[in-house]
Structure formats: C-alpha cells, structure tokens
Amino acid sequence: MTTNWTISTVREAIAAKKASAREIAAEHYKRIAARNPEINAFLTLCEKRAYAQADRVDAMVAAGKPLPPLAGVPLAIKDTISTRGVRTTCSSKILDNYIPPYDATAVIRLEAAGAVILGKTNCDEFAMGSSTENSAYGPVKNPVALDCVPGGSSGGSAAAVAADLAVAALGTDTGGSIRQPGAMCGIPAMMGSYGRVSRYGLIAFASSLDRIGPLAHNVADVAKVLQIIAGRDPNDSTSTTAPVEDYAEGLAKPVKRMKIGIPKEYFGAGMDAGVRDKVEAGIALLRKLGCELMDIHLPHTDYAIATYYIIATAEASSNLARYDGVRFGPRVEGDSLIATYRKTRGAGFGAEVKRRIVLGTYVLSAGYYDAYYLKGQKVRALIAQDFREAFQKVDVIVTPTSPVPAFKLGERVNDPLQMYLADIYTVTGSLAGLPGISVPCGRIGGKLPVGLQVFGPAFGEVKVLQLAHAFEQAGGAAL
Amino acid sequence: MKISREDVLRVAELAYLDLGEAELETYRAQIDEILEYIGKLNELDTSKVEPMAQVLADEQTADATLREDLVVPCAVADDVLAHAPDPEPPYFRVPKVIER
Numbered sequence: 001m002t003t004n005w006t007i008s009t010v011r012e013a014i015a016a017k018k019a020s021a022r023e024i025a026a027e028h029y030k031r032i033a034a035r036n037p038e039i040n041a042f043l044t045l046c047e048k049r050a051y052a053q054a055d056r057v058d059a060m061v062a063a064g065k066p067l068p069p070l071a072g073v074p075l076a077i078k079d080t081i082s083t084r085g086v087r088t089t090c091s092s093k094i095l096d097n098y099i100p101p102y103d104a105t106a107v108i109r110l111e112a113a114g115a116v117i118l119g120k121t122n123c124d125e126f127a128m129g130s131s132t133e134n135s136a137y138g139p140v141k142n143p144v145a146l147d148c149v150p151g152g153s154s155g156g157s158a159a160a161v162a163a164d165l166a167v168a169a170l171g172t173d174t175g176g177s178i179r180q181p182g183a184m185c186g187i188p189a190m191m192g193s194y195g196r197v198s199r200y201g202l203i204a205f206a207s208s209l210d211r212i213g214p215l216a217h218n219v220a221d222v223a224k225v226l227q228i229i230a231g232r233d234p235n236d237s238t239s240t241t242a243p244v245e246d247y248a249e250g251l252a253k254p255v256k257r258m259k260i261g262i263p264k265e266y267f268g269a270g271m272d273a274g275v276r277d278k279v280e281a282g283i284a285l286l287r288k289l290g291c292e293l294m295d296i297h298l299p300h301t302d303y304a305i306a307t308y309y310i311i312a313t314a315e316a317s318s319n320l321a322r323y324d325g326v327r328f329g330p331r332v333e334g335d336s337l338i339a340t341y342r343k344t345r346g347a348g349f350g351a352e353v354k355r356r357i358v359l360g361t362y363v364l365s366a367g368y369y370d371a372y373y374l375k376g377q378k379v380r381a382l383i384a385q386d387f388r389e390a391f392q393k394v395d396v397i398v399t400p401t402s403p404v405p406a407f408k409l410g411e412r413v414n415d416p417l418q419m420y421l422a423d424i425y426t427v428t429g430s431l432a433g434l435p436g437i438s439v440p441c442g443r444i445g446g447k448l449p450v451g452l453q454v455f456g457p458a459f460g461e462v463k464v465l466q467l468a469h470a471f472e473q474a475g476g477a478a479l
Numbered sequence: 480m481k482i483s484r485e486d487v488l489r490v491a492e493l494a495y496l497d498l499g500e501a502e503l504e505t506y507r508a509q510i511d512e513i514l515e516y517i518g519k520l521n522e523l524d525t526s527k528v529e530p531m532a533q534v535l536a537d538e539q540t541a542d543a544t545l546r547e548d549l550v551v552p553c554a555v556a557d558d559v560l561a562h563a564p565d566p567e568p569p570y571f572r573v574p575k576v577i578e579r
Contacts, residue, residue, distance in 0.1 A: 098562065099558075101558035194535065208533070208534055306517040306518075307520065309517065327559070330564060335574070337574050340573070343497050346496055351502070354498065358496070358506055359513060362482065362486065365490060378525035378530050381529060382525070
C-alpha cells in the first residue's frame with residue numbers, strides 16, 4: 001500500500017474500495033509496532049476503538065452512503081487531550097492511571113467526521129517543555145534524526161506524523177508546542193486564533209494561552225482538520241461564535257500582492273546560521289510568488305520570553321492545584337490530608353513541573369504579584385499592541401519558527417533558561433492570541449528541517465493557510 | 480540573588496509541594512537565574528499600560544454569552560470513582576481532616 005497517506009488519498013482509496021478503513025488502520029498499527037519502540041511517539045494505543053470506528057466507515061461505504069470529510073483517516077491525539085475510556089496521562093506519573101470519563105470536544109468532532117483515532121502521543125509533562133524530554137515515559141526521538149529531539153511539547157504528535165505512523169495529529173500549543181515540533185520534524189503545524197477551537201477536555205496548563213491544533217503532512221490536510229475542530233462549543237466559554245470560514249476555498253486564492261511583514265527583531269543574535277540561510281531563501285521564494293515584502297518592527301519581541309514565563313507559570317500553578325491524590329492518579333499517603341497532598345504532589349510531578357509550580361506560585365505571592373504578574377500582564381498588552389499596529393500595514397507576518405534546528409537529546413535538559421529560549425519566536429503570537437502556522441522551509445545540510453512561521457491577525461486563519469499553502473506548493477520544503 | 484532558600488520553602492508550602500533537599504537547591508539556583516532574566520521587564524515603563532487580563536477583544540466575546548443553564552444527564556460518577564485512589568462510593572475517602 002501507499003507509504004505516505006494523506007487525507008485525500010485515504011478518502012479516495014476508501015471511496016474507490018481500493019482499501020478499507022480497517023486495512024488502513026491495521027497498516028498504521030503495523031508501522032507503529034515496528035517503529036514506535038525506537039521513537040516512543042505513542043504512549044497508549046486504542047485499537048478496539050479505532051477498529052470499531054473503521055468498521056463504521058466501511059459499513060458506510062458498503063451501504064453506498066456519502067463519506068464524511070475525514071472518513072477512515074488515522075489520527076494521533078496528544079496525551080493532554082481527554083479521550084473517554086482511553087488512558088490520558090499528560091506524560092505525568094500523577095495521572096499514570098487516569099481514564100477520562102468524557103471525550104474532548106475536538107475528539108468528538110473528529111470522530112463524527114469519520115476519523116479513526118489510533119492512540120495517544122507522548123509529550124513534555126503537562127506540555128511543559130520544548131523537547132519532549134520532560135516526559136515521565138521517556139523522551140521521543142526525532143524520526144528525521146534519531147539522535148535529536150523532535151521539539152516539544154507536542155513531540156510525539158509531530159514524530160508520529162513525520163514517521164508516517166498517523167496521517168495527522170492533534171497537538172496543543174501554549175508557547176510554541178505545536179509549531180516548534182512541527183518545524184523540527186519537517187511538517188506543517190498550526191494553532192488557530194485563541195477562541196477558535198474548543199478546549200473542552202484539554203487538560204489545562206495555562207488557560208489564557210492553551211490551544212488545540214493540527215499537525216499533518218501538508219497544509220491542505222492541516223486546513224481540513226482545523227475545519228472540523230473549529231467553532232463555538234457551549235462547553236467552552238472561551239470559544240467564540242465568530243463564523244468559521246471555508247479553509248479549503250481560502251487555500252486556492254492567489255497570494256500575489258499579499259503584503260508580508262518581516263520583523264527585524266526575529267533575525268537577531270542567537271539565531272543558527274543554517275536557519276537564517278533557509279529562512280532568507282524562503283523569503284526570497286515569497287518575493288518570487290509576487291508577495292509584497294516590507295520590513296516591520298515589533299519592538300517588544302525581546303520581552304516575550306520573560307513575559308511568557310510569568311504568565312504561563314502563574315496560570316500553571318493555579319491549574320495544577322487540582323492534582324492532590326484525592327480524585328485521580330496515585331496517592332502517597334501522609335499522616336494528614338495536607339501531608340497527603342504534599343507527598344502526592346512531590347512524588348507525582350517531574351522536575352520541570354515542580355520548577356514551574358514554584359516559580360508560578362512565587363510570582364503570584366503576596367509582595368511579588370505587582371512586580372511580576374501584573375508587570376507581565378502589562379508587557380503582554382504591549383506585545384499584543386505591537387501586532388495590532390503591524391497588521392494595520394500588512395496582511396501576514398513571516399518569521400523563522402525556531403532559532404535553532406532540532407538539537408541533540410540531552411543537550412539542554414540541565415539549563416531551563418536555554419530551553420525556554422528555543423520558544424523565542426513562537427511565544428509572541430501565543431501571548432497575542434494570534435493564529436500561526438509553521439511550514440517546512442528546507443533542511444540544513446539536507447537533513448535537519450527548518451520551519452517558516454506565518455502569523456495572521458486574530459481570526460485571520462484563511463490568510464495564514466493561504467500563504468503557507470502557496471509557499472509549500474512553490475517548493476518551500478525543498479529549499 | 481533574587482530568591483532565597485527560605486522563599487522557595489515558603490512557596491513550596493503554599494503550593495503543597497514536598498521538595499527534597501537536593502531539589503530545593505537546584506530549583507532555587509535555576510529559578511534565581513530565570514528571575515534575573517525576567518528582571519529585564521523593568522527596562523519598560525508600563526505605568527500607563529492597562530494589564531491584558533483576557534485575550535479576546537470585546538467584540539469577539541460579546542456574542543459568546545453564557546449558555547442557558549440547562550440540566551443535562553451526567554452519569555459519570557461510577558466511572559470517576561472507579562479510578563479514584565481510595566473510593567468509598569459515592570464518596571472519595573481521604574485521611575482524617577478534623578480531630579475530635
């Protein structure tokens with residue numbers, strides 16, 4: 001059978017009865033069995049659920065019914081997203097045995113659209129990390145370069161797609177956790193605007209930043225998955241009723257004369273020379289496509305990481321208060337209730353999570369709130385304002401996704417600040433609530449992938465997808 | 480030094496988080512470095528800036544009003560209790576809270 005399935009080839013094969021949904025699912029499980037022991041992308045497989053869904057799709061084919069948009073498409077779901085009856089750990093020991101009693105809205109919508117969920121993917125614990133090395137279940141290896149990290153925190157989702165173990169995947173992005181692993185594994189990966197996709201069933205890390213979004217083999221597939229999961233959900237009051245546009249239709253629009261802003265601040269010190277070469281070649285390609293490029297300034301860019309690590313850790317310290325060994329997860333018994341909380345949390349959380357809980361509690365604590373948390377919220381307003389002003393002049397903004405390509409496993413684990421700086425170009429759009437995609441932009445030395453990031457104004461998903469698609473079609477991945 | 484050993488102990492107390500002796504010093508040093516880095520925000524005068532307390536602009540949330548308060552079936556108690564560390568249906572059992 002085909003090696004590189006896409007959403008359209010899966011649907012066509014099923015509709016033409018060249019392959020059944022069950023056969024396609026089985027083929028993916030075979031690949032997972034062969035490849036996963038090495039790359040560790042999947043933590044839990046749900047074969048029973050997948051085959052039951054595949055059989056429903058095959059029954060539709062047999063009955064001559066019209067096929068839904070993702071009929072038989074094998075997907076991987078990040079383990080921070082709840083799946084009813086299927087173990088969901090957030091890659092943490094504190095949720096080691098957690099079986100959610102409900103499905104996330106995104107999961108319900110994907111299955112209603114015919115998708116076959118293969119299993120749950122590895123990630124940094126509670127999505128806190130940029131390399132997937134902070135998983136309690138071992139790191140993920142980058143399928144493109146096995147001695148390197150896949151990026152993070154959605155490293156399992158990115159690796160699963162890049163290794164052809166799934167046709168597409170859901171990841172979650174708080175400061176770059178979809179886009180950065182997408183870039184490092186060489187696949188397109190997108191977060192929609194804040195409020196575009198329901199987070200109901202997403203296990204919270206930082207609620208003013210967390211988003212669910214797709215990773216896939218091509219931009220058209222990213223658009224197809226986003227189309228299904230986007231839109232208002234009464235179970236998430238932060239999801240908006242803003243109409244969901246037709247993304248497939250948007251992809252076809254020409255990009256000639258599209259105004260693209262290139263922010264100088266994203267090409268400064270700390271940027272790998274190989275990344276710079278590829279991104280500059282990418283920008284040259286956009287010029288060839290007839291786009292109008294202009295230099296812009298986003299003057300508060302340099303403050304984004306500091307702002308992000310105040311806001312994200314503060315929110316995390318609050319969200320993670322729920323893990324107390326009472327309702328779910330393992331419990332470490334103490335001689336009082338408080339001692340039980342303390343011991344359970346001390347034993348259940350990994351180092352990065354504890355570090356962030358301490359930092360987040362500190363920046364919210366009496367005497368430090370104004371100096372850190374309030375200050376962070378104010379600088380966040382300035383960062384968002386930078387983008388609003390820029391989008392008065394340009395349609396989209398193009399930057400590198402990450403300052404560095406995939407780095408070696410173990411290289412940054414003992415230096416949290418260096419690890420945080422890997423998110424320097426992605427956190428800005430997270431703080432501002434904007435849609436952003438990373439699209440492949442060549443490989444350094446023909447090996448390590450580079451990502452080109454496109455930001456749009458809030459709810460400007462169509463422009464973002466349109467440009468990314470045109471860039472991909474023009475050969476961006478082969479630069 | 481931005482954060483002391485006592486600060487970390489106090490914060491861990493607030494967060495109900497047991498930290499071992501080695502962890503305590505490692506995190507203190509790492510968080511100290513992070514706070515040092517975060518200090519760069521003080522280069523900015525934000526005295527006239529309104530804090531950004533929510534992401535969506537008013538026009539994007541105006542229609543996202545609260546949903547109607549309807550009673551819907553939610554029969555998950557058995558599922559939830561089945562995986563609890565110490566269930567005593569219909570309760571979660573915890574160590575003694577009140578001394579008699």
